[in-house]
Amino acid sequence: MSLTVIGTVALDSVTSPFGSLEKGLGGSATHFSASASYFTPVSLVAVIGEDFPQEHLDFLSARNINLEGVQKLPGKSFHWKGKYEEDLNIAHTLATELNVLLEFQPQLTPEQKKTPFLFLANVDPNLQSQAIDQVEEAPFIAADTMNFWIEGSRQALLNMLKRIHMLVINEGEARLLAKESNLLKASKIIRQMGPEILIIKQGEYGALAFYKEEIFSAPGLPLEDIKDPTGAGDSFAGGLMGYLSKTGKKDFESIKQGIIYGSVMASFNVSQFSCEALKNLSETQIKERYETFRNLARF
């Protein structure tokens, strides 16, 4: 099967205690699709500016990611600049230059309108809804969001949530969205907003998944070499959705396995800046890391 993602394709400038990156390849849809491309054909809906380097497009094409839905608009590409402290959980946004992102109107290609799996990466929930408006064959729809939209565009977000099957957010976002600090209570409140399945990302601690009365706790793999956490959550969602798209399944057992593949991809992604670590992974590396996760959690 195939997987369509709408989100940002950006230039990222990142500083961490382990180095820095100046206008490298970034964006939610970029990390997502690079990760998902190891599992399934991916098709991208995004916007870039005239300054966007051809080499980045070449990388995405080489990963067999369909770029027909990527619009190039006059002006500069979306640029994010951030800095991580010694404790990599602490990030500071130094600049957010939206540029062409301000003009973004997602336009799904005829093929994308028939996608069986759709992921709405972190963008304005109104744009996420516009993408849903265009699909024609009732795909499995999952989405991400962030504090900025939860606080600033709550109604648009609630409208979008009614129309999706799965929400993938982090702990802080879950608490903010539900207005409830207890995660178990929050998980019930959020699922009443629409998505039947809720995935709560917990960074180095792994992830929780909620479906009906079931709960799954995915372990976090302790890592020695983390250079740049940017895109960890997007590559996680990419592995998860990529696996579902590959298998064509949406049951909770498959989602659990997808979460582990997502964790695998995120664990690689953070080991280098930008999407570097997702450039040349082998199937064997992915399978071995999956087994590492299995052994980690087995008792």
Added chain:
Amino acid sequence: MSLTVIGTVALDSVTSPFGSLEKGLGGSATHFSASASYFTPVSLVAVIGEDFPQEHLDFLSARNINLEGVQKLPGKSFHWKGKYEEDLNIAHTLATELNVLLEFQPQLTPEQKKTPFLFLANVDPNLQSQAIDQVEEAPFIAADTMNFWIEGSRQALLNMLKRIHMLVINEGEARLLAKESNLLKASKIIRQMGPEILIIKQGEYGALAFYKEEIFSAPGLPLEDIKDPTGAGDSFAGGLMGYLSKTGKKDFESIKQGIIYGSVMASFNVSQFSCEALKNLSETQIKERYETFRNLARF
């Protein structure tokens, strides 16, 4: 087999958003032994003051905990007063009245000196070492500690660590002890200090265990009803050591299972103030909660 624990038996005054407790039963050795008593015969080494209520001793005796090693000294019992915020991870110590704890000199009974399993709950590392000095038949020794000793009695702590097999501490303590923020690196540094096995408690996120090249990640069970987190770590260690003592095993597979039993006992312990939740658990409740943990982590 049987299990000996040295630590504090205290009176706790606790306030949380869900109620309060005035001079109730508390202390590291208390929570530990109440928890462990569901698995194995437990024998206590501790000190109490003249004000210590007989009803608390009656409860411990009723749980078949041997109190011959509990000294009653002139003066008042150790009293801890604390307050938890809405976010129960945030605790404030309002008072620490050491009282008779200042006079504590652990004296193992002849039977305790032959114990096959010894747990050194959180007290002055010099006292922990004094207990080790008295054992006669090379028991399996595990210990807990806290920031106060890591920062204030580092050399005494390092001396003690050389003599134990397993250390059970939380994340912050591990980072402070190792002087290293990356947990994987910290786990190696700490194991070079002595203990072959390191258990890192992560509160609601579960726990990590390190042994040689192996890592185990125990899930945290999302709970709706947490009233009082006091003693969570001690009841965790009690379930773990209680299970090892019951089975007589010390291999890493058994330690993994013990960690889950520890998590089970901690999950009950936090559901009520003091040790209330550990008063009348059934074997069925413990087994069912163990299965809940198994299902939580299975993929």
